[in-house]
Amino acid sequence: MDGLHAENAVVGGIGEDAEERYRALAYDTALSTLVAVAVYVVVKVSLDGIRQWRARISVLIVGSGPVGLTAALVAVRSGKVLKLTVLDERYRTALLCRPQQIALDPRSVKFLLGLGVDFDNMEGCWHNDHFFTRIGVFQEYLLSILEQKKQKVDVKVQLGTKFTEEYLRRIPRNEWPRVIVVADGSCGESCSVLGISSDYTVESCHAYGANATIERLDQRQVPTPEIRAHSLYFDLSAYGVEAPREHRNVTAKPGFHLKIYGTFRNRYMALACPASDTKMVRFLRHTANSSIMKNIFHQSFNVYKTDIEPRLNDVTLHHMQCSRRLFEIQLSHRRISAAYIEGDNVAVTVEGEAARVLNFDTGCGVNLGMQGLESMGTFIYRTATAVDQNDILEALSAKMQHSRQVAETFKLTDLAHSMYE
Numbered sequence: 001m002d003g004l005h006a007e008n009a010v011v012g013g014i015g016e017d018a019e020e021r022y023r024a025l026a027y028d029t030a031l032s033t034l035v036a037v038a039v040y041v042v043v044k045v046s047l048d049g050i051r052q053w054r055a056r057i058s059v060l061i062v063g064s065g066p067v068g069l070t071a072a073l074v075a076v077r078s079g080k081v082l083k084l085t086v087l088d089e090r091y092r093t094a095l096l097c098r099p100q101q102i103a104l105d106p107r108s109v110k111f112l113l114g115l116g117v118d119f120d121n122m123e124g125c126w127h128n129d130h131f132f133t134r135i136g137v138f139q140e141y142l143l144s145i146l147e148q149k150k151q152k153v154d155v156k157v158q159l160g161t162k163f164t165e166e167y168l169r170r171i172p173r174n175e176w177p178r179v180i181v182v183a184d185g186s187c188g189e190s191c192s193v194l195g196i197s198s199d200y201t202v203e204s205c206h207a208y209g210a211n212a213t214i215e216r217l218d219q220r221q222v223p224t225p226e227i228r229a230h231s232l233y234f235d236l237s238a239y240g241v242e243a244p245r246e247h248r249n250v251t252a253k254p255g256f257h258l259k260i261y262g263t264f265r266n267r268y269m270a271l272a273c274p275a276s277d278t279k280m281v282r283f284l285r286h287t288a289n290s291s292i293m294k295n296i297f298h299q300s301f302n303v304y305k306t307d308i309e310p311r312l313n314d315v316t317l318h319h320m321q322c323s324r325r326l327f328e329i330q331l332s333h334r335r336i337s338a339a340y341i342e343g344d345n346v347a348v349t350v351e352g353e354a355a356r357v358l359n360f361d362t363g364c365g366v367n368l369g370m371q372g373l374e375s376m377g378t379f380i381y382r383t384a385t386a387v388d389q390n391d392i393l394e395a396l397s398a399k400m401q402h403s404r405q406v407a408e409t410f411k412l413t414d415l416a417h418s419m420y421e
């Protein structure tokens with residue numbers, strides 16, 4: 001009996017030992033697997049981090065208008081650009097002497113402040129939280145910032161250089177940019193050089209408008225705040241249009257909105273109203289008599305201009321050019337605003353007026369372009385750190401979605417902000 005117990009005890013002892021060893025082995029295996037996984041994760045995350053941190057790409061920007069140069073500023077500040085080339089077919093003098101003034105709205109001002117733009121160091125003026133400056137002053141300021149960034153990023157500004165097929169052919173294959181930003185304005189043709197479709201979606205903004213320009217070379221070319229006037233009616237009774245009765249029902253027929261902007265030397269005017277079918281609107285949309293619109297702008301200018309600028313009279317009236325009649329305000333935006341050139345691994349994005357343009361000048365046009373650039377920093381980051389083609393395609397798709405959203409928001413709210421309020 002005792003022998004049997006002893007034998008059982010030994011067998012029991014061996015069983016427990018084995019079980020313990022198995023448990024210890026399983027524990028060791030689990031622990032080492034866990035450590036291996038943890039080491040793998042840490043190494044992978046660190047390597048990815050290092051790769052992302054070190055990732056730098058080459059960017060080419062076509063067009064040195066306000067949008068192209070702001071895109072250049074976004075690029076150099078992204079920390080992901082090793083080499084930046086900015087082109088414009090115009091030489092410096094032609095580029096900086098454009099007479100238009102630009103009006104940066106509070107959203108654009110905030111965006112530009114975030115990019116380090118110092119409005120205190122730029123000639124211009126503030127009015128209603130908008131910053132007004134000459135387009136050339138803004139461009140010159142951005143060019144000077146790019147100049148300062150040359151120590152950190154290899155920045156080349158090539159003015160007097162047109163982007164063409166020949167230009168592309170001359171770039172050695174191994175030096176092709178990873179990102180091309182096309183910001184060549186409403187008449188640019190760079191998209192066709194890159195094989196990007198020039199199909200546009202044209203959408204009504206459900207409003208009518210007309211524009212006028214007055215050039216008076218004896219006047220000053222200094223930044224000037226805009227003037228807005230609302231609920232305007234015009235006496236067209238001489239043409240058989242009875243305005244007074246319509247006038248009384250103000251809520252149903254909110255009248256016209258007028259804006260006078262630009263410098264005293266180059267004055268611009270925009271007249272707009274929400275789409276409606278009143279007698280006056282119908283008449284102004286279809287009249288063949290172009291002097292009616294001219295008279296409206298002439299009279300409106302003299303009523304609403306600043307006190308210190310001269311009136312328009314019959315002698316100076318020939319300095320004014322204007323739309324012949326009211327037209328439907330339409331926004332055209334590219335169907336394809338981002339593309340991938342597969343063989344060369346280049347991501348292209350189209351910005352500013354090259355991407356979307358109004359047939360009506362609101363005096364705030366540049367802000368549409370600035371809104372499009374709000375996704376540029378993320379786009380450059382995602383393209384620079386992309387692991388494969390899928391990542392780049394996803395970045396392009398997000399960019400295109402944002403571009404569509406900018407157009408949509410403009411139709412819904414921005415036209416009203418820039419004209420009716």
Ligand SMILES: Cc1cc2nc3c(=O)[nH]c(=O)nc-3n(C[C@H](O)[C@H](O)[C@H](O)COP(=O)(O)OP(=O)(O)OC[C@H]3O[C@@H](n4cnc5c(N)ncnc54)[C@H](O)[C@@H]3O)c2cc1C
Pocket residue numbers: 062063064065066067068087088089090095100101102103104135161162163164183184185186187188189190261262268351352353354361362363364365366367369
């Ligand atoms: C008469 C007028 C008055 C305006 N008034 C106002 C205003 O008061 N307030 C306001 O906010 N906005 C105003 N605007 C609108 C404003 O000027 C535009 O919104 C703005 O200029 C658009 O900027 P962008 O950079 O997209 O294009 P652009 O300013 O047109 O710049 C495009 C650049 O690309 C260059 N380019 C073209 N093709 C090539 C090529 N193949 N290779 C190299 N370079 C090329 C061109 O030379 C140009 O310099 C006005 C516009 C006009 C026409």
